[in-house]
Amino acid sequence: MSRGWEQVVLNPFSNAASIALAERCAPVRYEAKACSGVGGLPRVRTWLAGRLADFEPDIVHVMLFQATVLTASIRRRGERRLLTHTYGEGLAQLPHPRTRQRLDRWAGRRFDHVAAASDAVEAFLTGTQGYPPPPTVRIRPGWTGAPRERAAQTPRRAPTIVCVAALRREKGHDTLLAAFTEVRRTIPQARLVLVGDGPYRPQVEAAVRAAHLGGSVRLAGRATDVWDHLADADVFALASPSEALGIAILEAMAAGLPVVASDVGGIPELVTPGVTGELFAVGDHRELARKLIGLLESPQRRRAMSVAARTVAGGMRMEQSVDEYFDLYDHLLRSDR
Secondary structure, eight states: OTTSOOOEEEEEEEOTTHHHHHHHHTTSEEEEEEOOSGGGHHHHHHHHHHHHHHHOOSEEEEESHHHHHHHHTSOOOSOEEEEEEOOGGGGGGSSSHHHHHHHHHHHHTTSSEEEESSHHHHHHHHTTSOOOSTTEEEOOOOBOSOOOOOOOOOTTSOOEEEEEOOSSGGGOHHHHHHHHHHHHHHOTTOEEEEEBOOTTHHHHHHHHHHTTOTTTEEEEEOOSOOHHHHHTOSEEEEOOSOOSSOHHHHHHHHTTOOEEEESOTTGGGTOOBTTTEEEEOTTOHHHHHHHHHHHHTOHHHHHHHHHHHHHHHHTOBHHHHHHHHHHHHHHHHHSOO
16 A cells, blocks of 8 residues: 555455454455355356456456466456465365366466465476466565564473464374374473464364373464464474475564474475474474474574574565565566556
């Protein structure tokens, strides 16, 4: 808005969580439409086509898989279309992966430009998906907010691992809990805080009970502000089998936490082993446990990694991403239709 752009946010797949999205968009105009299953697609498609016709935008910027396919199916009226691709190889971790990849390939080619969330996503798009390279660029999303000062570890405070991730199968909580069971054998007082919520919560709760970890694992639920959780931890862990980039990792680094995460997708673009954290092979809970134990038992290594992590995260704030997108908008408006 500060640049004089008129904006509207259209959410064609509204759900209960969309209330928070509407609040974050204010004072930008926000409109939403609920879609109840496949049968509701024609109605929501008609709604989106109508709103685009009424608004007559110069640029339509689309994110997330369902919105990408829906927008690609609507006849354009001269506007430029930009897609931010945030999945990459992660499409294979979602339900019906082959169908999703085919639809993604079909839809993505109907955009004027594609911004990949990481180098790994760009390589996937131009390689596996066959997107034409010239209109594909990499713009990493950044982090926002104000990290808190981290609490000093005292003899009374247990060594703490934190994970910030939606409770979904593709976030690898089963691997993390298996690793934490190993950690507890070496560091009995260790605790694990899981920040986030989602459809996989019953399975996570069941796994915690089965491993008799109820006294050392806390499910903190959804958080609008993660900084207090990060400030009260010693190490951040993420066991996702796929990750386009990892905003939660950037937030953890901004808070000065060393990160132990899967060696997959865009994560190695953020985490340098031995410098800002450690990487482990996807699904290898024993390696994850060894890396966590090594950091929890070495305050000196954690302090050095904390300084390096803050430095790296300082160069990846959201403001920089926004500037890159405005440069891309200008390019799209100047280019021939």
